[in-house]
Each structure stands twice: as structure tokens, then as C-alpha cells.
Amino acid sequence: MVDVEMEKPAIAITMGDPCGIGPEVVVKALADPRVYASCRPMVIGNTYAMNQAVRATGLPLAIRETDDPIGAGEDPATVDVVDIHNLNPEDITVGQLSVPCGKAAMEWVSKAGELALAGIVDGIATAPLNKEAAAMAGYESIGHTELLQELSGARIVPTMLMAKNLRVVHLTTHRSLRVACDYVKKDRILDFLQLTHDSFVKWGFPNPRIAAAGLNPHNSDGGLLGNEEADEIAPAVAAARERGIDAVGPIPADSVFHQAISGRYDAVLAMFHDQGHIPVKVYGFEESITANLGLPFVRTSVDHGTAFDIAGQGIAQHVSMLESIRLAVELARGNGLADF
Numbered sequence: 587m588v589d590v591e592m593e594k595p596a597i598a599i600t601m602g603d604p605c606g607i608g609p610e611v612v613v614k615a616l617a618d619p620r621v622y623a624s625c626r627p628m629v630i631g632n633t634y635a636m637n638q639a640v641r642a643t644g645l646p647l648a649i650r651e652t653d654d655p656i657g658a659g660e661d662p663a664t665v666d667v668v669d670i671h672n673l674n675p676e677d678i679t680v681g682q683l684s685v686p687c688g689k690a691a692m693e694w695v696s697k698a699g700e701l702a703l704a705g706i707v708d709g710i711a712t713a714p715l716n717k718e719a720a721a722m723a724g725y726e727s728i729g730h731t732e733l734l735q736e737l738s739g740a741r742i743v744p745t746m747l748m749a750k751n752l753r754v755v756h757l758t759t760h761r762s763l764r765v766a767c768d769y770v771k772k773d774r775i776l777d778f779l780q781l782t783h784d785s786f787v788k789w790g791f792p793n794p795r796i797a798a799a800g801l802n803p804h805n806s807d808g809g810l811l812g813n814e815e816a817d818e819i820a821p822a823v824a825a826a827r828e829r830g831i832d833a834v835g836p837i838p839a840d841s842v843f844h845q846a847i848s849g850r851y852d853a854v855l856a857m858f859h860d861q862g863h864i865p866v867k868v869y870g871f872e873e874s875i876t877a878n879l880g881l882p883f884v885r886t887s888v889d890h891g892t893a894f895d896i897a898g899q900g901i902a903q904h905v906s907m908l909e910s911i912r913l914a915v916e917l918a919r920g921n922g923l924a925d926f
Contacts, residue, residue: 594659752870820836
């Protein structure tokens, strides 16, 4: 994974919704010896649910509750769980929507964020939440990104999805398509291009090449199918280039992602959720992961949902969880993305 002679960073792994596959993919990832060779992992979640996941997978791991995050994550045979005792075992029904579980999962994310802000952990890797359960529990910020942005006070926090060499930053994520179109504005696009540039420079790209995707079919066909390309996206790209950013666009969305995979761009700025998610997941579904830009700490995540339909069966794939931990380690150590 990384140079094991360097000091190992502490990585907080949030367990995700315990009714889904989060506990299982976390357990499977932590059974990989490369994780403990590269970092000191600790799970923020529920001890009972983690024990259930060990039983379901049959892995030779012990679960140990701890209230000392500083000393956690040293024994590869033992998974240390920081349990804040916010969930009763009887509230967990694997494979079914649970309001208490939705609430608890969000609270674990907040706890991990607090540990990161305090400098106790060097990064966060998150297992999947169930947004419906979180909303039913009273959360308006139903995703990891929104919750951590609010907790940290960061001004803008884009989500980047990546699979292999395809890296896609999203102008909006958890917005309806109708609302998302209202966010396609010059100033917002320029802010996201600037933050993408700055983040990629920090992550090992001396002069990152960034493409802005068009919003409308065929880049609006000269205004026949909309005006956002001419009125908002193109002026933002021009302003970014005046700042010395190697940005191009708008590029039609039906070709820009292929061009990025071919190596023409280091990152693509997508205009809305599915525009960016679909190409990443088609290109590399199992290994696709996410990372946030703009937070004052490292946060990566799996790029899949809670999968209630297969939860508790021991069959969930854990590649994305393993890759998200690996990326958190690399970013926490300052190794960046260039060689990831």
C-alpha cells in the first residue's frame, strides 16, 4: 500500500448504516493485512453490529470496544471500535429501513469529523449511509459531505468520484435535477474550478488539466437546447484560464469522459450528480471511490449504497471500502493522487 517505515496515520472508518452492508465491507477490508501495515484503523460505530458482521463473514477477527482513539488500531487481529453507545441492538434489523440506525450512522460521521478536527485521526473513510433513514431521523443534511461541511464550517466542499484514471468533481450532488440546473452559474463553476486546481496541485499534479462538462445535450447546439453553456460555463472557464488554470470547456458530456479516460484531462467538472456518477460507475463500479475537496481534513468513501437486499449474507464486495482506506492513507501522508 505505502511505505510502512513511515509513521502510520490514524484512520477513522465510519461503519455506515448497520442495517446495510457497511459493517460487512468494513470487516472484510480490515481483514486485509495491507491495511494494518499502512495505517492505524479504528471503526466508529456499534460493537454489536461489528460482531454480527464478523459472524456473517466468518473472518478470524476479534472486536474490541475502546474509548481511547489515540491508542487504537495497533493489533491486526483485533478491530478497535469507538462506540458512543447511541444504538440498541434491538433497533438493528439487517436489510430493513431503521430510523434509529439512520440517526446513529449520522452521529458516527459527526464523531469521526470531531476526531479529525481535533487532530486525533489523520483521515476518515466512510461506509455507506441510507439517506432515507437519515432524513426520517430528522437530518436535513442527509449525506456525508453536507454533514461534514456543516461541522467544519468549510465554504464549499465538492465531491469527487474516481475509478482508475477517471476523476470527476461534481458541481452539485444531492439535489434534484431541476434544482441542480439552477446551480450552474459562472461564479460557482469558477469556485469549483479553482478548488479543483488547488487540490490537484496539492495532490501531485503540477499543472492539472481540467475539463468542464456541458449541461445540455450537444452543448446546447448553439443555443437551440439551452443557454447555460454560453452564458455560464464558458465564461467561468475563460475566467479560470485568466487565473492560470488549465481549464477547457464546456465539452459535450457524451464525449468528455471518454477523453478523460484516454488521458486528455486529469479531472472533469460535472454539472450534476448522475452526469458524473454514471460514467465513473460504468468505467469501474467495484473499485470506484469518492473523496471530498475543501474540507480541513481527509475524507474518502465507498461509492456504493447500503444494499439492503444483500445485507447480512456475507457476500458484499469490499473492494471500494479497501480502496477508500488506501486513498485516505495516501492523502493523509501527502502522497497525493498522481500515482494512486
